[in-house]
Amino acid sequence: MADKVLMKGNEAIAEAAIIAGCRHYFGYPITPQTEIAAYMAKKMPKIGGAFLQAESEIAAINMVYGVAAAGRRVMTSSSSPGISLKSEGLSYMAGSDLPALVVNVQRGGPGLGGIQPSQSDYFQATRGSGHGDYHMIVLAPASVQEMAELTVKGFELADTYRMTSMILADGTMGQMMEPVSLEFDVKPAPEKPWATVGTKLQRKHNIVNSLSLVPEELEQLNFERYEKYNYIKENEAMYEEYLMDDAEYAIAAFGIASRVAKNAVNEARKQGIKVGMIRPITLWPFPVAPFKKAADKVKAIISVELSMGQMIEDVRLATECKVPVTLCNRVGGMIVSPEQVLEAIKEVAENGGAK
Amino acid sequence: MVVFDKPHSLNEMSMHYCPGCTHGIIHRLVAEVMDELGIEGRTIGVAPVGCSVMAYNYFNCDMIEAAHGRAPAVATGVKRADPENHVVFTYQGDGDLASIGMAETVHAAARNENITVIFVNNAIYGMTGGQMAPTSLPGQVTQTSPYGRDVNHCGYPIKVCEMLSQLDGPEYLERVTVNSVKAVRNAKKAIKKAFQNQLDGKGFSLVEVVSSCPTNWGLTPQQALKWIDEKMIPYYPLGVYKDRSAGEDK
Amino acid sequence: MAKLTFKTDNCKGCGLCVDACPKNILQLSPDKINxxxxxxxxxxxxxxxxxxASCAIMCPDCVIKVER
Structure with a gap:
């Protein structure tokens, strides 16, 4: 194993992005992710890159749009309210099939909300977040190591599929310090013959564009994009199963919630309850397969979330409502405790799965 | 000897603009400048939302369509992706540049972003059918100011060159028009300078072109050009508002 | 001897060229329709x-090529 360094989650994202070949970062200050911008501001000028503090989140995502159109690896980061502002740009990026990495270190909402951790942007991330039919690849790290790994992976997936990858973290993940190994085999960016870098008078002009006024053509573009999405669903879903082999009950949790839930699973096992956990690492594409499998053998699933119940809808869809799915949650910047999750497991186990 | 022909940087497509709309002239001037500076092959243009939304179809250089008002931010990204090689211009109307995209405009100017901005001011939203623009004149009748723009109700027009000239950032700001042969020649000079400044690394150069919208002004193309002289120019005086290298501030 | 070539089908009949001509020798064709x-x-x-080339300079649609 390579040497490890102690880093904050936010810093790990920034350093991993640089390792992945990202030389352009645009952002706007917002808690709790500003360390990413600060790190980039320090590093980029020293490695021939560009850091720019934009006048707004909207400008930042459009600067990202410009660099992505020019075929370079580029990123921005923000937190929940800022992602709402970027959502216009995210829709345009999807419509123009541009690759980039966007980080959302979530905080409680809606509105200005709070500055404490949350997972309540799950819908926003997995269903959009702007207008029109589109998806982003959504990656949910549960450790500082994964913050770094999924950042590299995010750039690679973005380039492979010409779409936005989003790291959906939360305030805890961003601020937490853990040892992290930063040795990666980075897949270099593929050729981008579509990029707007000047024709050199050697080809027809490239146009990066999301406007398509002929309905038949726009429909076809949507169909083609969804063929790509279907391929990604089949091939890129990532998840971790924990003690699921003999599980009678399952937890569904991602990110910080999965770390809390893991403690509760261990404690429940000590008390003789056969419970396991499925941790989606990609939230889109949602890992349907392990839930489908679980639906045929567990008696109930508990979705542990820092939201009013958002991922639970995907769990229900994936299990086709074959088993009851209940919610164990805290919101507004509060975090579920292992005791709360253990109680939820016990309650479900006592009822033998029935609600 | 050919004394006048379509420039190479403009392609053969017939433009979608209304008869007599001066967008076509301004497109051509930008293309002529690209030809003369020999930069078509390394220029990336950024189109706005508005009447010139489909400008990307007409230029032979690489083109990007930006979200409404965001062209200066997109241009910032493209420019910074390869500052040595990319020549970047935005082409924006008054709604795009001075209303929904004002923040992007002001900050690109304040940063002295090394881009060229072609700002077409025709005092109306053309694409959506003639609504009041940030530059519509006091008293001007539009679809959304049917009794004339009442400055007590919805405020005054924004004079972009004057406003930006107060910033330390921008290199070059000039207002021109295209309502006569002489004016078109002047406009071309300004546009050429705005591109040359970028090649020389001087920074943010904006040319405001006072333009016409015969369709939504309810005038013939000829009347519209006269209306520029009679109504637009008195409110939006032509001239150089900033030329830092030349030490000029209006 | 000057020569004008018109891309007639690109013309939108706006008449800006007609007004620009110092010799008053341009018109919108009264009988042709493109x-x-x-x-x-x-x-x-x-x-x-x-x-x-005054006509060509004022033409928004690059209809006119001028040779001399």
Missing amino acids: KKGHHPAELTDEAACIGC
Whole structure:
């Protein structure tokens, strides 16, 4: 194993992005992710890159749009309210099939909300977040190591599929310090013959564009994009199963919630309850397969979330409502405790799965 | 000897603009400048939302369509992706540049972003059918100011060159028009300078072109050009508002 | 001797060239209609053209090529 360094989650994202070949970062200050911008501001000028503090989140995502159109690896980061502002740009990026990495270190909402951790942007991330039919690849790290790994992976997936990858973290993940190994085999960016870098008078002009006024053509573009999405669903879903082999009950949790839930699973096992956990690492594409499998053998699933119940809808869809799915949650910047999750497991186990 | 022909940087497509709309002239001037500076092959243009939304179809250089008002931010990204090689211009109307995209405009100017901005001011939203623009004149009748723009109700027009000239950032700001042969020649000079400044690394150069919208002004193309002289120019005086290298501030 | 060539089908019949001509030898054709459905610009007196290109400079649609 390579040497490890102690880093904050936010810093790990920034350093991993640089390792992945990202030389352009645009952002706007917002808690709790500003360390990413600060790190980039320090590093980029020293490695021939560009850091720019934009006048707004909207400008930042459009600067990202410009660099992505020019075929370079580029990123921005923000937190929940800022992602709402970027959502216009995210829709345009999807419509123009541009690759980039966007980080959302979530905080409680809606509105200005709070500055404490949350997972309540799950819908926003997995269903959009702007207008029109589109998806982003959504990656949910549960450790500082994964913050770094999924950042590299995010750039690679973005380039492979010409779409936005989003790291959906939360305030805890961003601020937490853990040892992290930063040795990666980075897949270099593929050729981008579509990029707007000047024709050199050697080809027809490239146009990066999301406007398509002929309905038949726009429909076809949507169909083609969804063929790509279907391929990604089949091939890129990532998840971790924990003690699921003999599980009678399952937890569904991602990110910080999965770390809390893991403690509760261990404690429940000590008390003789056969419970396991499925941790989606990609939230889109949602890992349907392990839930489908679980639906045929567990008696109930508990979705542990820092939201009013958002991922639970995907769990229900994936299990086709074959088993009851209940919610164990805290919101507004509060975090579920292992005791709360253990109680939820016990309650479900006592009822033998029935609600 | 050919004394006048379509420039190479403009392609053969017939433009979608209304008869007599001066967008076509301004497109051509930008293309002529690209030809003369020999930069078509390394220029990336950024189109706005508005009447010139489909400008990307007409230029032979690489083109990007930006979200409404965001062209200066997109241009910032493209420019910074390869500052040595990319020549970047935005082409924006008054709604795009001075209303929904004002923040992007002001900050690109304040940063002295090394881009060229072609700002077409025709005092109306053309694409959506003639609504009041940030530059519509006091008293001007539009679809959304049917009794004339009442400055007590919805405020005054924004004079972009004057406003930006107060910033330390921008290199070059000039207002021109295209309502006569002489004016078109002047406009071309300004546009050429705005591109040359970028090649020389001087920074943010904006040319405001006072333009016409015969369709939504309810005038013939000829009347519209006269209306520029009679109504637009008195409110939006032509001239150089900033030329830092030349030490000029209006 | 100046020569004007018109891409007649690109003409939108706006007449800006007609007004720009210092010799008053351009008109919108009273009898022709182009593919776009406009009366296109045409020269009334070829011999009188001085090839100043004023018409082409004011044309928003690059209809006119000027040779001298």
